[in-house]
Amino acid sequence: MRVLNLYLVRHGQTYYNIFNKLQGWSNSPLTQRGIDGAKDIGQRLAEVPFAGAFCSDTGRAIATAKIVLAENQVSNIKDPKPVSYFREEFYGYYEGTDMNQAWYLAAGPHGLKNFPQIVEKYSFDTAKDFLKEADPFGLAENHEEYWNRIDQGFALISSDESLHDGDNVLVISHGNTLLSLMDRYAAGRYDLSERPANGSLTKLRLVDGQIEVVSYNE
Template identity: 60%
Template sequence: MVRHGQTYFNIYNKLQGWSNSPLTDKGIQNAVDTGNKLANIKFTAAYCSDTTRAMDTANMILAKNTVSDLDTPVVSKFFREEFYGYFEGTDMDQAWYLAGAPHGMPTFRSIVEQESIGKAKDLLKAADPFHDAEDNAEYWQRLDQGLALIKDNSEIHDGDNVLLVSHGNTLLSLVECFGNGQFDVTERPANGSITKLHFHDDQIEVTAFNVQ
């Protein structure tokens, strides 16, 4: 799994779930650098969310790959970032303050340290005046459909590699769920960073996180 390259909303510290902003020059370089790191990894399949920041990153990584027979990724809304509802485009620190401060947890870090990333989703939905933001159950119902796309792909066999380009909170959510507490999930992984998940039957294990 790769987090997409840096975007303008990343620079501006804005929540960017289903909303989208373009890759910066640095973000394009993130994708190129990661593509160079993965250039000799043979991928049987590739997936990404349907945001342009993820699609652009995935396409640039595949363009650098010298050993895979893949031109484009499978694009799916199931791999989108969490939907932040009313808080889309809001300053991240302000949004998490509004969600957590009434419960004595004024920052994203404090929510995760005292509760979980799943709880952060629930608190943000509760704070959303329209209640459009995804809560934890809604989020996983969608993401699980994306994971099923990979698991049910008959062209993927034991030992094969799959590329998935996704998002910061999605990576954190997967690592929290399948990382067995080995990794720090209080801060977002770097743009272009690599996280490795091992699929075995119905089990998923995170074996590396935020490799840069």
């Protein structure tokens, strides 16, 4: 049995975060607060020896990863490995759209008004499906497309022969992805009405490729 300790960090604050815009595969730069937040979590993790570092290939995730690794005092890794599998959910036509407006359009045909109502009545996966249904181009990811991609990311880490039992691995992630992971694997242990903070830490264990949740949004 091989256990890998995954340290999932949500990227630092971006301008789209301030503007309340959906930011999946699209990207906006880190704000100064986002840069400072990345430095803060980097300092919190400065004594954690990382054997590997992965991030989505979006600019905000790469920038956050480099800042976190620059603060680390006990790892030889200076640059993360960008992986497209770890991108945020793809919102298709609604990329860059006001978050409330996009979810209103997705929820409306089902007699609901917003994202929280979809999740309360159905699930996070259903929200993905509803947004794809509302996308006039049909490009937004439904839950099957989303999880097929994300699962490949964790499989990539699990199959990395440079990683050994007990190793620590840094993964720079995204807000909705962290919520989705908790919804799928945390068995209701956390209040998911609160989004994970920019620069927050969530810990997972990858046990022979299977995900176990250790903590959320620290």
